[in-house]
Amino acid sequence: MFVHIVFFWLKNPEEQANHDALKAGLDSLTGIDAITTVYIGTPADTRRPVIDHSYDFNLTMVFADKAAHDAYQEHPLHLAFVEKCAHLWERVHIYDAVS
């Protein structure tokens, strides 16, 4: 499996419209058939020193393999999402893990 984990920090997290716009953009990705499973979440209320809850959205995607992940990266819905939503975030942090 190939797990693609993305964290987004909004430029203006205090603006609900920006939350809504990024959430809508993330939801638009779920139709991409290269994805096996996708989870779109926001920070849980768990609080320990080792827990980072500073982000605004998490996108965790599971793919069958790297080829499926690469197909997702080039998919028109993904490219449209980046073009439409990139102005909303200040920072993105990504981890890719294979097993």
Add this chain to the structure above:
Amino acid sequence: MFVHIVFFWLKNPEEQANHDALKAGLDSLTGIDAITTVYIGTPADTRRPVIDHSYDFNLTMVFADKAAHDAYQEHPLHLAFVEKCAHLWERVHIYDAVS
């Protein structure tokens, strides 16, 4: 859903025995029935400035809800894993996301 994402940095990443011991410890967690799905991975070979591939292991767990996550945290197999393996890692970074 409740997604629990953990990254581990080994104290001695150059020692294969430490890799193997942590991998065995992580594998021992998969028998905990509170978990819906679990992925245990190592860094993919993707390389972009926004991608963090500095970690040694990723553990991504999906739970039905926070109650299931909390049951996992207190499960004897999880407590045994921490007791047995905590000396192996230098740093742990956790993100919890709910949807």
